[in-house]
Amino acid sequence: MGEVLAPTARPSFARYWTAATISSFGTAVTAVAMPVLVVKLLHAAPFEVGVVSAAQFLPYAVLGLIAGAYADRWRRKPILVWASVGRAVSLGAIPILWLTGVLQIWMLVVTLLLFGAFSVFGFAATQSLLPSLVPRSRLVLANSRLDQSDAAAQTLGPAIGGGLVGLLGAPVAIIVDAISYLVDAALNAGLRVDEPAPGPRTRNLRAEIRGGLQWTYRHRTLSPMAASTHVWFLANGAAMTVLSLFALRSLGVAGYAYGLLLAVFGITSLIGASVAPRVGARLGPGRTIILAREAYPVAWILVALAAPTTAGHVLLFVAMGLQGLAAGLENSNEMGYWQGHTPDELLGRVNATRRSINRSMGALGALVAGVAVGLIGDQRTLIGVIVVFAAAALIAALSPLREAPDGQ
Known part of the structure; x- marks a missing residue:
């Protein structure tokens, strides 16, 4: 206890x-x-x-x-x-x-x-x-x-x-x-x-930014994890944009039911976050992250298979439940991994670098998905979303993250 x-x-x-x-x-x-x-x-x-x-x-x-x-x-x-x-x-x-x-x-x-x-x-x-x-x-x-x-x-x-x-x-x-x-x-x-005292006032901002980028993208395991996460944010930004259009328009999901759909995501995220430390301790954070990344394309395959029927709506709820479970399971292990493998003096730069690029990729994904739905329809756009989620999983799975339970 x-x-x-x-x-x-x-x-x-x-x-x-x-x-x-x-x-x-x-x-x-x-x-x-x-x-x-x-x-x-x-x-x-x-x-x-x-x-x-x-x-x-x-x-x-x-x-x-x-x-x-x-x-x-x-x-x-x-x-x-x-x-x-x-x-x-x-x-x-x-x-x-x-x-x-x-x-x-x-x-x-x-x-x-x-x-x-x-x-x-x-x-x-x-x-x-x-x-x-x-x-x-x-x-x-x-x-x-x-x-x-x-x-x-x-x-x-x-x-x-x-x-x-x-x-x-x-x-x-x-x-x-x-x-x-x-x-x-x-x-x-x-x-x-207890925080260390601020460093000297005269510093080279460009060199400091470069140091954060080098640690993020040259580290043996952090680099592929960063790349996988960037691709994941691209896919997720597109996916959430398509979801509202697909569920509310193509599947005819009512507004209150769409709210329940998001609530299911929240509930399963809570479950995933609750078991994340135990799963991470058993499998190792690296393998836990890979397992979660592999669940996302499966969830969005279920979304793509959903039809405007009661069974299709149930399938949509199952998909969002799986998405939430994977998100809850992954996030604390990923954040703990980054924080545990980055020197304190680089944490600010490394965290900001990742978040900056992640948010930019998410915004790009949303923009691309909006254009794609208008050009090729939501079903075909969902296929593209699945492919990008699978690419994020593949980058992580083929990286050294899988080699050892502690991800070292």
Whole structure:
């Protein structure tokens, strides 16, 4: 029993985990409120909807490598705190602009660009701070706890968000997310963590970025895992774009049933995250990651086979359940592996490098899928999605990750 409680027995990790859980639920509320605000209240055109979606991810492509370098130059706790404050202010501006009657699409895009910029620094710091809060031997377990919170937010958050949107209206509901970031900042400000003193002020930013890239793409096992993950994000960005069109339009899935579909994903993600430490300990993190990657193309084959019948709808739920289980099983093992195999002085750059490219690939996948559905239809686009998921699995399976249980 002590093995299970080890990370949470540390007061700093418990505080950090609580902050992450609160902000995850706030994010889930905004995931419901933002589309309602954009589509129904601001009456955005399809192109404007795409611009709003892209605005949150563009800063990752522009600032990702720089944020990683500074996450290694500066103390990470202050970065995490101020990034949360910045996100709270950015989101808080949206309901204020709405209530004063001046909110327009371009203003929303500006606030989301600012939100995304603060998020780039925040995620670079948060993923790099965790190894200072728990022993490296407990990183998979600690990441599993964080994944459980995310899965719970994905399961319950949409229902909470829908209720708040109905009660308060979409713009006001976003205040809940802004407040969650302020609580996140307050909790993380009280963390007791020993961080190394900042390095010399005169540094070569280009050389530091190059150092992060070299560690990420020249390491024996991290390099193929990074490549596999980039391809996975390309496939997943396309898959989730096709899913909404395929399920709601081609299969005739009702809106409430689509919400249940996402809830099933959240529930099985929670199950996967709960068993991830034990599976990783038994198989090794490398082999666990490969097993999960091999499950994704199977899940999307099931999606492609679904028909506009009751049996087809059931098949869709089975597919999303498998997708969620694989995601929950994989993520904590992958994050723990990266954190455990990267020197502390490189963590910020390595984490930011991966996240920057991953988010860019996801955005590209969504854009390509949208165009492909219009040109060749959703069924054929799904076949392409399956092929790309299979390529991600193959890259991992043929890498040294399979050679040893500990992935060394």
